[in-house]
Amino acid sequence: MTGHDYDVVIVGAGPVGGHLGHILSEQGLHVLMLEEHCEIGKPFQCAGLVTPSAMNRVNLHHTILSDVWGARIHSPQGRPVEIGEPSILRTHVVCRKLFDEGCVRQAIESGATLWLDSKPTDAIVEANGVVITIIREGQECMIRSKLLCGADGVHSWTRRHFRFGRPKEFMIGFQAEVSGYEGVPGRLEMFSGEDIAPGLFAWAIPNGDTHRIGVWAHPDRLNGRSCEMLYDTLLQHPLWKDKFSNVSETARFCGPLASGMVKRIFKERVLLFGDAAGLCKPTTGGGIGPGFDQIHYLAPELVKAVISDKLTASNLKRICKPMEKVRKEHERARILRDLFVSSCDDDELETTFKIFAREDVVTLINEVGDIEKPVPLGIRLLKDIPEFRRMAVRATWALLTG
Structure with missing residues (x-):
C-alpha cells in the first residue's frame, strides 16, 4: 500500500457503510470508516424495515423486534x-441502533478501522490517490486513500463535494x-x-x-x-x-x-453507495436492501480494481454497469407508484381501492406481491385487471416492459 494510508475510506458508518467496510475488509483491503456522530445508530431516521434477503446478508437476527406478514x-x-x-x-422490523452497530462491528472484526466524531472537510483527487482532509474530534488531519466511498446518506457530503448532482x-x-x-x-x-x-x-x-x-x-x-x-x-x-x-x-x-439514482454514481477514485446515490425504493422509501445489493453487485470487481489501483472513471463505469438494471427497475417502480398512488387525487384513490378490495385482486396481490420487487405486481395488475388496463395508456409502456 505504498503511498497510501488506506486502500478505501468510507464516509458514513450506517448499515450500508458498515456492510461495505465488512465486505471490503474481509477481502484484505485496508479500510477506514468515518462517522460524524459520536456513536453508531444515532440519530435514528428510519422506519426500521429490513427485508429477509437483506437480513440474511448480515445475519443480525437478534436485532429483530417483530416480523411483518x-x-x-x-x-x-x-x-x-x-x-x-x-x-x-414479508419483512422484519429491527432496532436500528443494534442493527447499525452490528453492521459496523462486523466491519471492525474483519479488520476495518472506525473513527467516530470525524467528518471530511475537503477531498482532492490526484493522479495516485485521494487526499482527504478530516476533522477528527476537533483536530484536523490529512490522509491519502486509493478510493473514497460516500455512504453518507441523503445529505451526502461526498455527493455534494464532488458535484454528482441530485437524486431524481x-x-x-x-x-x-x-x-x-x-x-x-x-x-x-x-x-x-x-x-x-x-x-x-x-x-x-x-x-x-x-x-x-x-x-x-x-x-x-x-x-x-x-x-x-x-x-x-x-x-x-x-x-x-x-x-x-x-x-x-x-x-x-x-x-x-x-430516490432515483444520480446520473453517475462514480467519478475517478470516488463512488457513491446507498442513500447517497439515491437508492431508496420509490415505493417504500427503504434504502438498506438496495444499498446491500449494490455492495454485492460491485464488490468482486471493485476489490480487484483497488488492489491493482485501476480506479479510473472508465474502469469504475464498467464495474458499476450492473447498477443500470437497478436504475431501470426503480424507474419502473416509480412510474407504477405514480400511476396507482402519487398522481391520483382522493376520488381516484377511492376508485382504485374499490378495485383493490375485490377478492380476485387481493388474491393476485397475495400471489405476486413482493415488497422487494413491486414491478411484477404492478404490471400484472395493468394486464390482468380490466379496470386498470386503461391506466396503462398513462404509463410509458415501453419503459415498463423494457
Whole structure:
C-alpha cells in the first residue's frame, strides 16, 4: 500500500457503510470508516424495515423486534384492504441502533478501522490517490486513500463535494415512536389521502411492544404544511382518531428520503453507495436492501480494481454497469407508484381501492406481491385487471416492459 494510508475510506458508518467496510475488509483491503456522530445508530431516521434477503446478508437476527406478514391499507374514505398471509414473512422490523452497530462491528472484526466524531472537510483527487482532509474530534488531519466511498446518506457530503448532482426526487418523512396503539401482531397499517399523506401514505408499524407511526409525502404537495402537521392530522382524523386515542410518544424523527439514482454514481477514485446515490425504493422509501445489493453487485470487481489501483472513471463505469438494471427497475417502480398512488387525487384513490378490495385482486396481490420487487405486481395488475388496463395508456409502456 505504498503511498497510501488506506486502500478505501468510507464516509458514513450506517448499515450500508458498515456492510461495505465488512465486505471490503474481509477481502484484505485496508479500510477506514468515518462517522460524524459520536456513536453508531444515532440519530435514528428510519422506519426500521429490513427485508429477509437483506437480513440474511448480515445475519443480525437478534436485532429483530417483530416480523411483518401483511398490511391493512385504508382508502381516503376509510375503505380497508387487507393483504398478506400469516404464514408468509414479508419483512422484519429491527432496532436500528443494534442493527447499525452490528453492521459496523462486523466491519471492525474483519479488520476495518472506525473513527467516530470525524467528518471530511475537503477531498482532492490526484493522479495516485485521494487526499482527504478530516476533522477528527476537533483536530484536523490529512490522509491519502486509493478510493473514497460516500455512504453518507441523503445529505451526502461526498455527493455534494464532488458535484454528482441530485437524486431524481426527494420525499419528506416524519415518524414517532409510540406506546398505546392497538394493532394486529405482524400486520402494519397504512393510511392514504391528501389530508394526511399527499402523494404517498402514512403508516403504523408494529415495533415489539410499541409502534412506529409516521407519514411521508411529496414536498411539492404539502402546500405550506409540515409533516408534523400531517402526523397531527392523522391522529385527529375523524376516521382514525379512535385508533390513536391512547397513544403516547416516546420519540420523534423527521428527515428527507432520496430516490432515483444520480446520473453517475462514480467519478475517478470516488463512488457513491446507498442513500447517497439515491437508492431508496420509490415505493417504500427503504434504502438498506438496495444499498446491500449494490455492495454485492460491485464488490468482486471493485476489490480487484483497488488492489491493482485501476480506479479510473472508465474502469469504475464498467464495474458499476450492473447498477443500470437497478436504475431501470426503480424507474419502473416509480412510474407504477405514480400511476396507482402519487398522481391520483382522493376520488381516484377511492376508485382504485374499490378495485383493490375485490377478492380476485387481493388474491393476485397475495400471489405476486413482493415488497422487494413491486414491478411484477404492478404490471400484472395493468394486464390482468380490466379496470386498470386503461391506466396503462398513462404509463410509458415501453419503459415498463423494457
